[in-house]
Amino acid sequence: MSKVVFLLVPKLHLLDLAGAAQVFSTAENVLTEAGGPSAYRLRYVAEAPEVLTAQGLPVRAETAWPELGAADLVMVPGWRSPGTAGGPRLSASQPRHLFEHHRGGGTVASVCSGAFALGQAGLLDGRRCTTHHDLQEELARRFPDAAVVRDVLFTEDDRVVTSAGIASGIDLALHLVAVRHGPAVAGRVAREMVVFARRNGDEPQASAMLRYRSHLSDAVHRVQDRIDARFAEPLRLPDLAAESGVSQRTLTRRFAEATGMSPLRYQSVLRLERAEHLIGQGATVDAAARAVGFADARMLRRLRAGAGK
Structure with missing residues (x-):
């Protein structure tokens, strides 16, 4: 069973979190209903036990990181725009957790402005990455060693996976499910979620x-x-x-x-x-x-x- 750990920061966007979490939760249901073993356990970590979202809804989280292995995934949902003001900064320990998980063979992913957290952890240097189209220039400015790819839904480079804005986190999560369990399972999850189509990462952000x-x-x-x-x-x-x-x-x-x-x-x-x-x-x-x-x-x-x- 793989852990999917969501790192929550203040003013995170609900859909950035909920869309991806729903994919892995639905995948767990699809796989176990088919008679397979439990595949995913979702965990939520933050600096404080309660985090206020950008939409005003508080969410609960653990303050201690679980033990992680190479099969586990850490995902950072985006928060209300970092913009030029900087947005929420990670604590001193959070970038280290992201970096060490990746160094140990694990996958690290982001949705929307969550890419800035991966940048703070040094995980974007020399790697392809993306974010919401309104934030791409800022991401490139702050992390000049990153290869920011414009106008795509998500990128994957050496176990660092980044996605564009909001709903594209669903596409990213479906892609990760397809990689681990095959496209048929990902398609079943998409149908269960009434997602119109599972999109490829290279598709443009705006139709x-x-x-x-x-x-x-x-x-x-x-x-x-x-x-x-x-x-x-x-x-x-x-x-x-x-x-x-x-x-x-x-x-x-x-x-x-x-x-x-x-x-x-x-x-x-x-x-x-x-x-x-x-x-x-x-x-x-x-x-x-x-x-x-x-x-x-x-x-x-x-x-x-x-x-x-």
Whole structure:
């Protein structure tokens, strides 16, 4: 049985903690219900017996570290942004615990700003790592010997595993379960948790559905809602214009002003992104093309070639 030890710091984000903890807890249930031995025991350690989260909910923790072996995992959830003010600093002993666990053959992981704790422990030097997209430049500035990878969900380098913001901790934890128990078990855990899809670490932190939403046009948002929900279906510009309440010409102009592209180009971007996910999960190009609504794979191949895939 492996221990999964969460190091808790003041103002930690609940989802950073709960998302990953739920994965390992669900994995334990899946494995034991299948007749296997107990796989995980979750522990929580902190400097004080009670830690206040960023969301105002206090959580309880042990103040003494358990004995750890090479099969155990230590994970640091993120806290309300370290930013330039520095955020919570670890106690003198906490970086040592992280460093010594890794030196003993164990795995150390972080979610979001938890990467800064790994940096304080000297575990990022010379290694690939990532964090939330808003914090990547700060992480690179504070730890110049770290190889900060931008716009990925998680990285793994010599038993140092780092993930991006908030919900990406679920992706990281599912990846670790897949490494230890196989993709079928990780897939079962994802289904139990009603997670839409287990994403690869190299996938971008922000999907196309989010990247083109930083505008104030209600008409364009309504059309994007329609395309987001039905991008695999044939969509006609007159129908989209009716959805927005403006003319086709006005919609095309406003959509371009808001997103930098036409509505149908936006639909193609969504199709390409979803197809790349399916291909990354093992689908053929032909199967991915059919799944996202292309009549054949030639258009998908042209789009992938244009994107350098």
